[in-house]
Amino acid sequence: MHEKKYPLLTDPRDTRFLTFRFLQTPQGRSRTELYLIEGIRHVAQAVEQKAPLQSVFYDPSVLSNRFGRKLVDRLLRRGMPGVRLSPQLYRQLTLAAEPQGLGAVMRQEWTRMEGLSITRNSLWLGIEAIESAGNLGTIIRTADAAGVAGIFLIGTDTDPWDPATVRASMGSLFSQKFIRCTAREFRDWSNARGVTVVGSSPKGLLSYRDFRCRWPVALLLGSEKEGLSDHLKEACDFMVRIPMVGRCDSVNVAVAAGVLLFEMSHQVSRTRRPSPG
Amino acid sequence: MHEKKYPLLTDPRDTRFLTFRFLQTPQGRSRTELYLIEGIRHVAQAVEQKAPLQSVFYDPSVLSNRFGRKLVDRLLRRGMPGVRLSPQLYRQLTLAAEPQGLGAVMRQEWTRMEGLSITRNSLWLGIEAIESAGNLGTIIRTADAAGVAGIFLIGTDTDPWDPATVRASMGSLFSQKFIRCTAREFRDWSNARGVTVVGSSPKGLLSYRDFRCRWPVALLLGSEKEGLSDHLKEACDFMVRIPMVGRCDSVNVAVAAGVLLFEMSHQVSRTRRPSPG
Numbered sequence: 001m002h003e004k005k006y007p008l009l010t011d012p013r014d015t016r017f018l019t020f021r022f023l024q025t026p027q028g029r030s031r032t033e034l035y036l037i038e039g040i041r042h043v044a045q046a047v048e049q050k051a052p053l054q055s056v057f058y059d060p061s062v063l064s065n066r067f068g069r070k071l072v073d074r075l076l077r078r079g080m081p082g083v084r085l086s087p088q089l090y091r092q093l094t095l096a097a098e099p100q101g102l103g104a105v106m107r108q109e110w111t112r113m114e115g116l117s118i119t120r121n122s123l124w125l126g127i128e129a130i131e132s133a134g135n136l137g138t139i140i141r142t143a144d145a146a147g148v149a150g151i152f153l154i155g156t157d158t159d160p161w162d163p164a165t166v167r168a169s170m171g172s173l174f175s176q177k178f179i180r181c182t183a184r185e186f187r188d189w190s191n192a193r194g195v196t197v198v199g200s201s202p203k204g205l206l207s208y209r210d211f212r213c214r215w216p217v218a219l220l221l222g223s224e225k226e227g228l229s230d231h232l233k234e235a236c237d238f239m240v241r242i243p244m245v246g247r248c249d250s251v252n253v254a255v256a257a258g259v260l261l262f263e264m265s266h267q268v269s270r271t272r273r274p275s276p277g
Numbered sequence: 278m279h280e281k282k283y284p285l286l287t288d289p290r291d292t293r294f295l296t297f298r299f300l301q302t303p304q305g306r307s308r309t310e311l312y313l314i315e316g317i318r319h320v321a322q323a324v325e326q327k328a329p330l331q332s333v334f335y336d337p338s339v340l341s342n343r344f345g346r347k348l349v350d351r352l353l354r355r356g357m358p359g360v361r362l363s364p365q366l367y368r369q370l371t372l373a374a375e376p377q378g379l380g381a382v383m384r385q386e387w388t389r390m391e392g393l394s395i396t397r398n399s400l401w402l403g404i405e406a407i408e409s410a411g412n413l414g415t416i417i418r419t420a421d422a423a424g425v426a427g428i429f430l431i432g433t434d435t436d437p438w439d440p441a442t443v444r445a446s447m448g449s450l451f452s453q454k455f456i457r458c459t460a461r462e463f464r465d466w467s468n469a470r471g472v473t474v475v476g477s478s479p480k481g482l483l484s485y486r487d488f489r490c491r492w493p494v495a496l497l498l499g500s501e502k503e504g505l506s507d508h509l510k511e512a513c514d515f516m517v518r519i520p521m522v523g524r525c526d527s528v529n530v531a532v533a534a535g536v537l538l539f540e541m542s543h544q545v546s547r548t549r550r551p552s553p554g
Contacts, residue, residue, distance in 0.1 A: 049524070134411070138529045147522025168529075175524045209543050245424025245542060247326070247452045251535060252415045252445075258532035259539045265522060266486050 004076060006058075010086040017085070020057065020093055023105065026159055035161030037173075038094055038103040040068040045171035047071070052107035056082035059090035062101030072102065095163055108161055111177040113185065116150060118193050121268045124218035125261070126152040126186055126197075128232055130253060131224050136160065137168025138254035139221070144172035146261035152179045152218070154186050154232065187235040190218055197236050199228050200260055202250050204241030208260055211240050213267045219260055224253050281353060283335075287363040294362070297334065297370055300382065303436055312438035315371055315380040317345040322448035324348070329384035333359035336367035339378030349379065372440055385438055388454040390462065393427060395470050398545045401495035402538070403429040403463055403474075405509055407530060408501050413437065414445025415531035416498070421449035423538035429456045429495070431463050431509065464512040467495060474513050476505050477537055479527050481518035485537055488517050490544045496537055501530050 009017050022028030023036045034054060037046060044067070046053050056075055063069060075082065085093070093103060125148045130136045136158055143151055153160065160169075160178055181189070190197050196214045200221060220236060222228030233239070242251060242259055251259070286294050299305030300313045311331060314323060321344070323330050333352055340346060352359065362370075370380060402425045407413045413435055420428055430437065437446075437455055458466070467474050473491045477498060497513060499505030510516070519528060519536055528536075 138532060141525055142528050142532050144523035145519070145521040145525040145528045170525070170527075172523065172525045242422070242539065243546075244422045246421035246449065248418055248422040248447065248449045250447075251419050251422045252531065254529065255415060255419050255532055255535035258528060258536050262519065262536045269520075 006056075006072075006076060006082045006084045008084040008086070009089060012089060012092075016083055017089055020105070024093070024163060026162070029108070029159065029161050033108045035106050035108055035166065036093065036103060036163055037106055037166055038096065038099075038163070040065055040071065040100045040102050042166070042171050043102050043104050044071055046104060046106060046174055047075070049174045051174040052109060053080065054105040054107055056080060056102070056104045057085050057090070057093070058082070058103070059085050059087055059099075059101040061087055062090065062099055065100060068100060068102050095167055109178070111150060111179050113179055113181060113189055116177070116179070118195065118216055119149070120215060122149040122216040123147060123261070123264050123268060124149055124152065124195065124216065125257075126154050126218055126220040126232075127158055128154045128183075128221065128228055129157040129223040129226075130221070133159075133162040133164035134168045135224065135252065135254045136162070137165040137170075139257045140165070140169040140176060141172045142254065142258045142261060144176055146258075146265040148176070148261065150177035150179055152181055152186055154181060154183055183229065183231045183235065186232075190235065196238070198260075199233060199236035199239045200241070200256055201227055201239050202241055202244070204239035206238060206240045207243050208240040208263055211238060213264055215268060217264060219257075219264065221253060221257055283333075283349075283353060283359045283361045285361040285363070286366060289366060289369075293360055294366055297382070301370070301440060303439070306385070306436065306438050310385045312383050312385055312443065313370065313380060313440055314383055314443055315373065315376075315440070317342055317348065317377045317379050319443070319448050320379055320381050321348055323381060323383060323451055324352070326451040328451040329386060330357065331382040331384055333357060333379070333381045334362050334367070334370070335359070335380070336362050336364055336376075336378040338364050339367065339376055342377060345377060345379050372444055386455070388427060388456050390456055390458060390466055393454070393456070395472065395493055396426070397492060399426040399493040400424060400538070400541050400545060401427055401429065401472065401493065402534075403431050403495055403497040403509075404435055405431045405460075405498065405505055406434040406500040406503075407498070410436075410439040410441035411445045412501065412529070412531045413439070414442040414447075416534045417442070417446040417453060418449045419531065419535045419538060421453055423535075423542040425453070425538065427454035427456055429458055429463055431458060431460055460506065460508045460512065463509075467512065473515070475537075476510060476513035476516045477518070477533055478504055478516050479518055479521070481516035483515060483517045484520050485517040485540055488515060490541055492545060494541060496534075496541065498530060498534055
């Protein structure tokens, strides 16, 4: 049984390999509702957190790490589908400067709005149109660290399963709830559920430090260049700004997300009072 | 006089072009003490802030923006050296997905430790070995926005003039003071000048929100993977952590820089009391 091995792919026209390549494209991900992850740490986290792994792929000539090899053996023995890839094929699937030789296909998990349970002190995040996949991944990682209960991806411009986003999220993808919705659906949800909506803008009237959260609360972030659309600005109960001291008129959107989410997270941990409504 | 034009380069072996290419390498930058900037906004900021511009380069076929063209005309009339580049040559100098067709050669500006004036409420930043050039640029931008008085680049592993760093710093490079030093020199400086040194680590004993700054203060940041070296940990008066709620055990280093620097910046703006020492 231990002698069993995953089949080796060397032909770039093999349909199994072409499926991996397809998942590198937005179309491939949206049609199949699958995505790729990469690296020993990510695959190990997916297994540990019981995320929906569909199959694994690895390059035996690169996967020298003992823990990584054991992980592959374990998955093989469990009956997880998978393939070995030649270095030429593996290289086409990696974004890493120093690839570790292990990756997996995952099923996208979306949460439906109706199924969300909104506790009194919960913190939510809405993202409208972050342009940089790396920024989006960093925001997802930050949201997880700050205790965000779920992330609304508003509109269709943000893809949490983009390989560069997955990479920057450092595995926090697996423990996060993602909800896809329109701006109107988000507004209706926050209204109906009594969720305070806070937007971030360099022109916000309130400094984020002077603002006292009414809970539950959702922070809205817009694109790097344009900020929030007018449609979503209207959904905001408050607009806060991060006061700038230097010549800079703004900070990176992932940095802004960190500053604001940790402030909110701090306020809730300090108060633990029931929110009105 | 308005008919004057910058000379056109089309030969990739032209020594003027090879100089630009040399500045894309760490060796080129350290030998010449020059660096490249790119984009209309960056060049305009450099001019406005009287940063030491050495020469400009542009691709007339790409530079369609009226403001950008006027800027080039103004620099030409002022006698600023420069060249026009063919699209083939310009493309080799750009990191932008949609290049604007304008860039410049700048002189690196370093500040000497001895020349620093340390006000009572000043906030400093020390960076040891940030691996990602993009992260470093984002940190520089954040430091500027949070009112950092100067950035110590400790050791030789961080290059603020790397093209990807310059790009992510969004022009805040020109208004910032950079000091290159060893870990020992930094320790001696902070000791002699009574600067409180705060390190950041997921294992820090104090939550950053419970920590009350004694001013002046310097925040130290280490590499993404390893954090601060033991040598620099010893220089710290305090180690603070950002409390994590989710499964994530850390946040991106530029996000951590933002959370900590804005907390410090907030504390000083609120207190404005003379610090002891």
